[in-house]
Amino acid sequence: MAAVRSMNKMYGVCFHAARQTAGLKASRLLQHRAFRVGAVRQQQPFDSTLEKPQFPGASAEFVDHLEFIQPNVISGIPVYRVMDRQGNIINPSQDPQLSKETVLNFYQKMTMLNTMDRILYESQRQGRISFYMTNYGEEGTHIGSAAALDPSDIVFGQYREAGVLMYRGFPLDLFMAQCYANADDLGKGRQMPVHYGSKDLNFVTISSPLATQIPQAAGAAYAVKRENMNRAVICYFGEGAASEGDAHAGFNFSATLECPLIFFCRNNGYAISTPTNEQYRGDGIAARGPGYGMMSIRVDGNDVFAVYNATKEARRRAVAENQPFLIEAMTYRIGHHSTSDDSSAYRSVDEVNYWDKQDHPISRLRHYMTARSWWSEDDERTWRKQSRKMVMEAFERAEKRLKPNPELMFTDVYQEVTPLLSKQRDSMWKHVQQYKEHYPLDLYDK
Amino acid sequence: MAAAARFLIRGANSKLSISGIGTGAQSSFGVTLLKLSPSCNSRTKTQRRHASHFTFQPDPVPTQYGPTQKMNLFQSVTSALDNTLASDPTAVIFGEDVAFGGVFRCTVGLRDKYGKDRVFNTPLCEQGIVGFGIGVAVAGATAIAEIQFADYIYPAFDQIVNEAAKYRYRSGNLFDCGNLTIRAPWGCVGHGSLYHSQSPEAFFAHCPGIKVVIPRSPVQAKGLLLSCIADQNPCIFFEPKILYRAAVEQVPVEAYTVPLSQAEILQEGSDVTLVAWGTQIHVMREVANMAQEKLGVSCELIDLQTILPWDVETVCKSVVKTGRLLISHEAPVTGGFAAEISSTVQEECFLNLEAPISRVCGYDTPFPHIFEPFYIPDKWKCFDAIKRMINY
Numbered sequence: 001m002a003a004v005r006s007m008n009k010m011y012g013v014c015f016h017a018a019r020q021t022a023g024l025k026a027s028r029l030l031q032h033r034a035f036r037v038g039a040v041r042q043q044q045p046f047d048s049t050l051e052k053p054q055f056p057g058a059s060a061e062f063v064d065h066l067e068f069i070q071p072n073v074i075s076g077i078p079v080y081r082v083m084d085r086q087g088n089i090i091n092p093s094q095d096p097q098l099s100k101e102t103v104l105n106f107y108q109k110m111t112m113l114n115t116m117d118r119i120l121y122e123s124q125r126q127g128r129i130s131f132y133m134t135n136y137g138e139e140g141t142h143i144g145s146a147a148a149l150d151p152s153d154i155v156f157g158q159y160r161e162a163g164v165l166m167y168r169g170f171p172l173d174l175f176m177a178q179c180y181a182n183a184d185d186l187g188k189g190r191q192m193p194v195h196y197g198s199k200d201l202n203f204v205t206i207s208s209p210l211a212t213q214i215p216q217a218a219g220a221a222y223a224v225k226r227e228n229m230n231r232a233v234i235c236y237f238g239e240g241a242a243s244e245g246d247a248h249a250g251f252n253f254s255a256t257l258e259c260p261l262i263f264f265c266r267n268n269g270y271a272i273s274t275p276t277n278e279q280y281r282g283d284g285i286a287a288r289g290p291g292y293g294m295m296s297i298r299v300d301g302n303d304v305f306a307v308y309n310a311t312k313e314a315r316r317r318a319v320a321e322n323q324p325f326l327i328e329a330m331t332y333r334i335g336h337h338s339t340s341d342d343s344s345a346y347r348s349v350d351e352v353n354y355w356d357k358q359d360h361p362i363s364r365l366r367h368y369m370t371a372r373s374w375w376s377e378d379d380e381r382t383w384r385k386q387s388r389k390m391v392m393e394a395f396e397r398a399e400k401r402l403k404p405n406p407e408l409m410f411t412d413v414y415q416e417v418t419p420l421l422s423k424q425r426d427s428m429w430k431h432v433q434q435y436k437e438h439y440p441l442d443l444y445d446k
Numbered sequence: 447m448a449a450a451a452r453f454l455i456r457g458a459n460s461k462l463s464i465s466g467i468g469t470g471a472q473s474s475f476g477v478t479l480l481k482l483s484p485s486c487n488s489r490t491k492t493q494r495r496h497a498s499h500f501t502f503q504p505d506p507v508p509t510q511y512g513p514t515q516k517m518n519l520f521q522s523v524t525s526a527l528d529n530t531l532a533s534d535p536t537a538v539i540f541g542e543d544v545a546f547g548g549v550f551r552c553t554v555g556l557r558d559k560y561g562k563d564r565v566f567n568t569p570l571c572e573q574g575i576v577g578f579g580i581g582v583a584v585a586g587a588t589a590i591a592e593i594q595f596a597d598y599i600y601p602a603f604d605q606i607v608n609e610a611a612k613y614r615y616r617s618g619n620l621f622d623c624g625n626l627t628i629r630a631p632w633g634c635v636g637h638g639s640l641y642h643s644q645s646p647e648a649f650f651a652h653c654p655g656i657k658v659v660i661p662r663s664p665v666q667a668k669g670l671l672l673s674c675i676a677d678q679n680p681c682i683f684f685e686p687k688i689l690y691r692a693a694v695e696q697v698p699v700e701a702y703t704v705p706l707s708q709a710e711i712l713q714e715g716s717d718v719t720l721v722a723w724g725t726q727i728h729v730m731r732e733v734a735n736m737a738q739e740k741l742g743v744s745c746e747l748i749d750l751q752t753i754l755p756w757d758v759e760t761v762c763k764s765v766v767k768t769g770r771l772l773i774s775h776e777a778p779v780t781g782g783f784a785a786e787i788s789s790t791v792q793e794e795c796f797l798n799l800e801a802p803i804s805r806v807c808g809y810d811t812p813f814p815h816i817f818e819p820f821y822i823p824d825k826w827k828c829f830d831a832i833k834r835m836i837n838y
Contacts, residue, residue, distance in 0.1 A: 154585065156581075185618065186617075186618050186620055187616065187617060187618035187620070188618035188619070190615060190616055190618065191616050195616070197617045197618075197620050197621065198620070199620040199621065204584060204617075204621055205613075205616060205617035205618075205620055205621055207608070207609060207612070207616060209604060209608045209609070212577065212604065212605060212608065212609050214577070215573065215574045215576075215577025215578050215580075215581065215605070216577050216578070216580045216581035216584060216609070217581055218574075218577075218578050218581060219577065219578035219579060219580060219581025219582040219583075219584070219585070219589065220581035220582065220584055220585040221581070222538075222578070222581070222582060223536070223538075223581070223582045223585035223586065223587040224585055226536070226538070226563060226587065245573055245601070246573055246574075246577060246604075246605075248571075249569075249571045249573050249574030249577060249578075250574065250577065252569045252571065252574065253568060253569060253571070253574045253577075253578050256568070256569055257566070257568070257578075411619075412614045412615045412618065412619045413614075413615050413654050413655050414614075414655065414657075414679045414755075415614070415622070415624055415678040415679055418707070418755045419755075419758070419759070420755055420758065
């Protein structure tokens, strides 16, 4: 209810006043929320003597002049940032003041991801793996948000969040194993590259259909809320996936069912070739949040500290107040959509270069570090060599490894192998034995 | 039996009388009009509602599961859900309108008994209901999702087919949603028409990774539903809505399970194998009697129960013995599940067949309203099919 009132005002002229009142309402909401588990909102008792609407569906005032609400997309929800494009802190109170060790780890994880991306992209070009998707330009969204979570928080991703997994400690060998679909792949070779998953790291295995994870994240958050063990759920998706019906379903369910959930939208400007002005006409994704009664914010996704601060606070409140938070991280997809895409077909090289050179999460963090003398040219050179070596060694190991045994084609369809599948499996082996010269058996584990 | 024909509004809440819905002074107006009109005094031929196409046949009282209580089908579902919520603290039930008891009364009393956090309404969004249910299951809790009518399950098709069914396989068994059960009212009801009568099991039969289960009676419903809930694979449980009130049996009060993927031979016979599921079992029971009395033909009746994965062995064993097979379902014949059974049986039992396999199913039309008596695979159509098979 409060959110609807503040949305009405946000679409008017005085945005600052709206933000202030929204802030006050937020603190009142804090008192209301505690542990509400789908409590029925009490309707006001009917009183037709009052000149106030009595409709159950909305608690607004009457108005006697006809005026359509104008969606405000010119000056919409502002973008929260901590550093400028050169990596200087703008408002010192917003510097999370993380330790040198933590910040160095951020930097090393972002650059390691970048290095792994370069090598695996190239390996697809050379026909060594079948497919790849890079994360160029979005490293800040991954590392900043992952660092703000607890390791026990459940992550539902889309496909461009490898940095979250890397931050949590997923080894290079297992990234490679999945991309090569070799016998070490935790996924048993069943999915295309970059469809990572890790039970130990609470990272739910990626699937190709877009936005399907969004209502699932709401369900997981609900279950986690009932467990009452201080866990949250985060759900990543792109601005394109946010157009899917599943996104609407997930937002609505998480708000009505009061789930401790962070929706993290990576708005990177493109859904394959579709630019944002063909994806939506409203003020991005953050402006949809209030429509669902959801706390929302827009942040500079290339500012790892802004991402960190927003995610940290959202997580704290999502768990404390059992409500979802929507973070729209503005960023730019520097790479192609995937190895099946050539983005020069729909955008200029100049545009891409701007983001690569003038507003990159890795360079901005490096400037922050060098300004504090935490990182030198020598450190950079040494680290580049070291990280490249680590990636290449994992790569070579993965390439040599056999593929999983074809028996694994028939398991995990159900928890148990059914009689029918057992029959089909036997039939497959019988056939392959008879026609073995036509099947690449030596590439596969025995 | 007649009760099934009298099934009225979506909700079937007998406390609501039609005239009494808050129309104040006008409440008696409609009633008065009807009384005054001469043609409304006696029911003419065109106005008589068609009686039900089957008689529900209760099974003998089960003795091995402890004390029993008289329950209809929706009450047996409530009982299964009650047992589940009592024994499994993670179990939650959700969907449209489940909080007040559900439009078919399957969840009556559960919210009061187990709490608002365990039995709750969701917004009106089937893709959300199933997606949410998958997430609950992935997080380790038992999720029981209700879709208000099987006819409305299609928005959730992507979540069911692309996500639920494939969760375990695609993650290499790191993650699964085996704790998910989806329930939906299913099948013809006398006047349901296009969107309150569908039997969509064939769409899901084509999807490896899920299980599809359809009970014929209250005792079976409770046992099969409890099996679905316990089963560590995502299950879809279709409940024949025409049986919700019409089917009454003595049902064990305690929890018990009926195994999945095990077809049940309800009566043994030597001349024709009859395969059906859900409501159609009761039609086939009558058909078997008619065949015996009028044709001297002995029928073996099999309730398939689990559509996916289905019990190929029991059906084939029976056809090897009888040499003739009739499969019957309300869903349209083309691509209906009878086609899969027929295809597999002819592969496995070709030389044993005395006649082509017969499918008596709905026509390839949407489910019609006023033409329902002509549309459904009634006992006369099935009887006639047996006659033709015997004389082949």
